[in-house]
Amino acid sequence: MTTATASATVAHLTPADYEAIARELDALREEITADLGERDAAYIHRVIRWQRGLEIGGRALLMASSLPPAWLAGTATLAVAKILENMEIGHNVMHGQWDWMRDPKIHSTTWEWDNVSPAGQWKHSHNVVHHTNTNIVGRDNDVGYGILRVSAEQGWHPANLPQPLVNLLLAMFFEYGVAVHDLEIDKVLAGRNDPEETRAKLRAIGRKIRRQWAKDYLVFPLLSGPQFGSTLAANFTANVVRNVWAHMIIFCGHFPGDVEFFTAERLDAETRGEWYVRQLLGSANISGGPLLHLMSGNLSHQIEHHLFPDLPSNRYAEIAPRVRALCERYGLPYHTGPLARQVGSTWKKIVRYAFPGPRRSAPEPSAPVREPAAA
Known part of the structure; x- marks a missing residue:
């Protein structure tokens, strides 16, 4: 990374600092990997059992969906099941977080999630393109998902004006x-x-859309007999709730006001330590309790996920304090905040960048510059 492409946030870091950061985070990865075992396997099996039980329970309640209490309870239960499947199970299984168990039923090569996106295409756009080029404008297609302007490094176009509405529909x-x-x-x-x-x-x-629609909008509504219409509406509502939740968590991990974006020059001869620092600067966490972490697929620990995308998600909570301590030692920002604040910050940015504004070609500081920390 050249001086011209370095953010002022990290201008105080020396090559020795980057090497030390890489050594420390590599060692942390190796430590956690060596410790994986029975308790981790028990965790993912337990979550899968919970998820399947919730889905069965939700669909059973919807057999009486013409009754308002059953409709509400069934819809809510099914929505929670879909959120768990997509966030804590599907997303993380397809990242290869559980491949070490060598269980063909819980493996990145075999899992197909409850979502209209084909698993193979998602793994390419997300695991390969996004996680390699995190927050590189023009390289990381997750920066605004190709339809939203979320940074000053992106040029403005009149098509950006309705993006608050576009984001709501998205x-x-x-x-x-x-x-x-x-x-x-x-x-x-x-x-x-x-x-x-x-x-x-x-x-x-x-093919994937037809499969999902057949399950949610034909087979299960038909199984509910005279409740066909109300069950169909419940399934649609559960899908929308899941979509809104997933969108909120993912956007809060990538776009709050204090994260940084980068130009492609950042990738020039980028070292391992510089890659780690880019993940730190381009990610944000959501503070909260165990239930929030579970329902977010532990993407409430987005910083740790970007650093170690293939480590099991149940380990991010124990890794987080050590990552935060590293940031403090090296004078690096550790972006985190409660859900409401991160949501507000993200929407503020989406509204702001709907309008013309100065475009810059390199990141500006998002935290005060500090003196170099000792390795």
Whole structure:
């Protein structure tokens, strides 16, 4: 990373600091990896049992969905089950966090989640593109998901004006936005895509949508007999609730006002330590209790997830204090705050960048510059 591409937030760090940060975080990874075992396996099996029990219970309640109490209870229970499946189970299993167990039923190569996005396409757009290029404008397609302006490094266009409304619609139907994410619509519109590859991806998306719609909007409503209409509405509502929750958690981990974005020059000869620091600067946590962490898929520890995306999510809470202490020693920001504050900060940014504003080509400081810390 050259001086020109370094944020003022990290201008005080020396090459020796970056090397020390890399050694410490690599050692932390190795320590946790060596300690994985029975309690971790028991955790993911327990969460899967809870999730499946909730889904069965929710769908059973919806057999009487014509009764308002049963509709509300069934919809809420099914929504919680879908959130758990997508966030704490599906997202993390497909990251390979549980591949070390060598269980073919809980493995990144076999898991297909309850979502209209095909697992294979999600793993490419998320695990490969996003986690490699975190917050690199023009490289990380998760920066605004290709339709929102969320940083000063992005140019403004009149199409950005309605983005608060666009973001609201994206939240409600987030799984469909995720489904088309790997298509890289900007390349398709510019004619820089491979047409056959795009058609193949669209066919896969179509198959997954048909499968999900058949389950939620045909089979289970039919099984409820005369409650068909109310069960269909309940399933739709549960999906929207899941989508809004997932959108909120993910956006709060990536776009609150204090995170930084970078230009592609940042990647020039980027060292391991510089990669780690980019994850620290470009991520934000959500403070809260165990229930929030569970329901967020532990993406409330987004900083730790970006540092160690393939470590089991149940370990992020114990890693977090050590990561925060490292940040304090090296004068680095550790972005965190309660859910309400992170939501407000994210929406404030989305509204602000809907309008024209100065565009910059390199990050500005998001924290005071401090003297170098001892390794």
